[in-house]
Amino acid sequence: MELQPGREAVVRVAVATLWTAPEAVRPVDCPAVAADADIPAWISGLDTDQQVGDCVLSQLLLGERVLVTELRPDGWAHVVAVEQPAAKLDPRGYPGWLPADQLVPTDAVTAGPTEPPLVVDATVSALRAAPDGPVVLPGVVIGTRLVAAGPPRDGWRPVHAPGHADPLWLPAAHLAEVAATPPSAEEVLAVAQRLLHVVYIWGGVSAHGIDCSGLVHLAWRRFGVRLPRDADDQAAATTPLPLGAERPGDLYFFARPGRKIHHIGIVTAEPHDDDRRMLHACYRQRRVLEEPLPAERTATLVGAHRV
Template sequence: MRAIRATGVLAGPAADAEQVTQLLAGERVEVHDREGDWLRVTVPGQWSSKDAMGYPGWALAADLAHDEDSVVEIARTYLGTPYVWGGLTHDGIDCSGLVHASFRAVGTAVPRDAFDQAATCEPVELGSERPGDLWFFARGGPGTRITHVGFVTAPGVLLHAPDSGPRRYVVEEELPDERRPTLVAAGRF
């Protein structure tokens, strides 16, 4: 599993337990046990004499996701983040930055810009997308430069950072009618 946001690893399975370390978004953990909302974990990337498998402790299950789900779950932590051209943080992010930062958090290097992301990912036939795939948009339609990207999270549902319209912040929504004619490709990293 991976952390979907920065979160504490605690000495015990309770919110008031001492924090012993932290996980960063995308950091991998091994899960060994569950107690209510808490998972007993080790953090392989944080070596410790306390446990040969990595730093031990307890993390909230809600702050972790299975590897195959983690990129979308990390992207969801940006919901409500303002659109900022060239942004890569929770203070402000753009559409391709959302894709780049989410994949980067799990150790997958992808290009920074939407048109480069479209050119380097594995093409997926429109209509056969699955959660975690990307939709690519071009204002001029097929054959023109890709100008927008977002995650497919369910059939017909887009998680993205719109740069125009009434919402200029990260949203997860049914594919807007105004975006449909500009949807030109889908892809997968």
């Protein structure tokens, strides 16, 4: 079975990176575009300027669906990430390029129709060939959706993984069932707080490296809620609140006069007068942090919203 334009495929690596163009990839990006992408190695090799290079658009997690729209002879695929809404770019999802060998056709995915959907709840985990066996797929991150391949055994759970004929295993404690009801804002905030100090990567959507809107997208994805990928789209998809009515788990949006929204944070405390706190992936300090809004942030605060 081969990839075909006009057909869906799924990501077969722990984290795949979506690029503006194949020609935009830099030498330092080699670990991210390898057939077995090594995102921690890629990030560890980036300097602070390379962490915010605009050649990266977004990232996709193991098992995430894409629509293949073009295949190049040099091994690159243009795709639309259908699980990352981006209305201003493409009504079908977030468009971009990634190596074709990081995908498998949906026909190649083994999964039973009655098996329950699961989500990785550990910040980072690894899929193994057997319970406590050798690692087959490292670096699997929170929010990754998997399908059970059978009941737990001795504290381990078998799951189907795209590109692998046999079930792989991870600790049962690293998984949770996808709830049928929406999460509370406090539950989502608790997930985001587990990503404190994760390095800032422009376009990042993983526990290895993340940006401001990626943090919000991933925290809600953990609970099966599909928010848009970019901050301005996230504002359009959420409900505005009067400033002062926000509560922990709500969202702050920031924009300069006459410009579109450029930053987002998650409210971590009820406001007192003009004192506000948020958790956010900070471009300036290149990491996820929780802090009171400094004066320059307050000056660009344009609203609070609720999912």
